[in-house]
Amino acid sequence: MSFNDRKAEQQPEPVRAWYKACAEQKSESEALWKAYKTKVEEIDCEAGMDGLEDAYNDSVDAMWQIGHRIFATPAHTLDGIIIKIRAGDRMGAPDANEAFLSIAADVRRLAAAEATS
Known part of the structure; x- marks a missing residue:
């Protein structure tokens, strides 16, 4: 005790x-x-901060939705991969796993396509 x-x-x-x-x-x-x-x-x-805060939250939500769509779209070129990297940087995600996994999948796919051609 x-x-x-x-x-x-x-x-x-x-x-x-x-x-x-x-x-x-x-x-x-x-x-x-x-x-x-x-x-x-x-x-x-x-x-009037209530309205401004709501507008800010809406714009952040829109940015995240766009970012997730970018990560879900396969990149077919190096420029596409760079766009994903920039999107991940701009989103400032505390957990960037989704971006990195998407980029890694694109790199593997592009490398496999190069190996077969």
Whole structure:
């Protein structure tokens, strides 16, 4: 049994006081954070940020859809592979596996086509 496992009433008074102070401090911090977030939301709303944020999200979604279509389309030339590399860079994907797998498949296909000709 660790010190923290002991019931609150069994803990020494200084420890209970410390836990109480921590809980009060946490409550105050959460209240301040909530007030801050509310104020930021009010300012954003007054500035019309809701609509702008929705427009931005729509444009990012469109970019991702185009990027996924680019990766799904087989590249038949080196220029096509370069386009896929650029699309992956511009998308800034945290996980670039889809782009790399698509490019690798294209390179293998092009290499096989060269080997048979």
